[in-house]
């Protein structure tokens with residue numbers, strides 16, 4: 001299995017050979033496989049990929065918060081060099097929220113409907129900073145201000161259903177940032193926000209990174225955001241990494257047909273097609289994880305697919321220094 | 334909020350009128366003559382006819398119903414035929430005991446039901462879960478009188494731990510006594526109420542525990558529970574503060590409805606344990622066809638039930654910020 005060239009010693013996050021398996025009505029099948037991630041302190045890793053490719057599952061495993069049906073069935077996760085999967089539950093609880101925090105994808109369902117925004121943030125502060133009720137609430141309001149919540153003192157007293165979608169998302173972000181986490185996992189944190197606010201929030205997160213050396217794992221659909229904030233990028237398809245590179249390399253020389261599809265450009269001229277043709281979306285749909293094709297999972301949709309692609313799964317290999325891809329017929333950079 | 338309470342209270346009036354008319358109609362249909370019961374088997378037909386006239390029982394039904402409403406308008410529930418005392422006085426002397434029994438039973442049912450329901454949900458599929466659900470099945474299907482007799486036989490007759498029948502000092506008096514240095518009075522009251530309250534509570538406890546379990550299982554899968562864990566909160570805090578609080582919302586209205594069922598069950602339990610409350614009174618009033626007394630009791634029960642439901646609705650709005658009263 002291919003590994004990153006970078007050393008993983010002392011990294012904030014080091015995931016190796018991770019498999020996440022679902023046990024459900026359809027039997028047991030992996031939704032994430034051969035996953036490896038290394039994020040240094042202060043570094044930003046972006047994970048991109050279509051809906052259902054296992055981004056949220058990967059993110060949840062980094063807090064050991066996988067749903068009951070799912071479990072890390074193989075591999076290892078190290079947080080600050082400690083074996084995270086073998087850690088006692090109480091120690092994990094001590095780390096969550098302060099050492100490693102998460103911004104969840106759905107702010108409406110991720111916030112408790114019967115507690116005020118302020119209470120929910122202050123609860124986290126009280127838990128980790130040992131502050132009294134009043135001081136914790138003051139800290140909550142301060143954090144809400146930080147994420148540009150309008151009228152933060154009043155919002156703190158309101159319930160999630162009383163806020164707009166964008167405000168809820170900011171409350172969710174404030175909740176994650178309240179205790180100055182050293183590692184932040186953000187699952188599409190800015191989707192419901194307009195571009196200006198989104199830029200503000202991303203700016204805020206990168207301030208936090210500079211101030212505290214926070215390691216950031218950012219999941220997003222938005223390649224514009226990736227270009228803006230990422231140091232390294234992992235492109236996922238059907239539960240696996242298909243391409244991984246520094247943000248510069250990825251945008252300069254994308255080599256996997258799926259990445260090219262995501263970027264909206266067709267790969268190098270295939271017979272009979274002009275190189276300038278743009279793809280708005282990649283045709284076809286993602287195969288379900290319980291029914292993956294035998295060879296390359298992308299083959300049914302891939303414009304470059306050959307006979308071999310349908311038979312054998314391509315391994316992730318270093319195609320150029322620091323630039324990995326899993327493809328038999330990749331584009332030459 | 335106040336307007337809502339007033340509106341709900343005003344709605345009680347048509348409800349009470351309806352209850353009275355229905356009870357009145359039912360008693361017209363049921364055979365039995367209070368005059369005959371009152372005078373005993375030796376009475377001659379003339380004596381009975383005389384008494385019926387004095388009691389106004391020979392008047393047409395609409396006159397009697399009208400007269401009853403006229404009394405009510407003046408705040409008068411009438412006089413009992415058999416006890417020759419005002420109905421309000423008789424009920425007033427009994428109502429405390431029944432409310433005490435029902436409230437203690439409701440507290441017991443809630444405490445037992447919620448605790449077992451939460452344990453079963455948190456340990457889904459474990460031995461605790463299986464045993465709890467078996468107990469709940471038993472509690473739901475076991476008739477109140479049967480359980481009452483069983484408890485009495487076991488704890489009072491066989492083990493002799495608890496008194497079989499009767500009531501100690503009224504609970505509020507007993508608490509006052511305990512506070513002024515006589516705890517044995519309170520202890521005695523508690524010992525007396527334990528068996529009847531438990532018999533009365535079992536059914537509701539079983540229903541509540543099932544409901545809490547289902548509701549908890551659902552809530553524990555919610556995203557906000559995961560968020561609570563992501564904050565680093567420990568499991569007991571997540572379960573109680575985040576999950577249970579939400580899981581209890583649908584249970585709350587059921588707990589309110591159970592209070593009505595408890596009042597009904599009290600009639601049987603009071604008979605078994607000789608508990609001097611409205612239940613016992615209901616039994617004798619019905620067997621004697623004591624019309625004014627029956628009407629008074631029905632009205633009282635209906636009123637208590639309606640008030641309890643109002644309180645539950647207000648509580649609901651208090652604990653669920655998404656609920657708007659109106």
Ligand SMILES: Nc1ncnc2c1ncn2[C@@H]1O[C@H](COP(=O)(O)OP(=O)(O)OP(=O)(O)O)[C@@H](O)[C@H]1O
Nearest residue numbers: 022031050051052053054055056057058067069289
């Ligand atoms: N609780 C669950 N039980 C069973 N399967 C699940 C569960 N949650 C997710 N899955 C499945 O796991 C796979 C990966 O889901 P995941 O949520 O990680 O996707 P994602 O990349 O985050 O997608 P999106 O962009 O839509 O958020 C999907 O096929 C999904 O159907």
Ligand code: SF4
Nearest residue numbers: 296299302309327328
């Ligand atoms: S391996 Fe083949 S099918 Fe898969 S992405 Fe590469 S070219 Fe396409």
Ligand SMILES: [Mg+2]
Nearest residue numbers: 055056105187
């Ligand atoms: Mg997701």
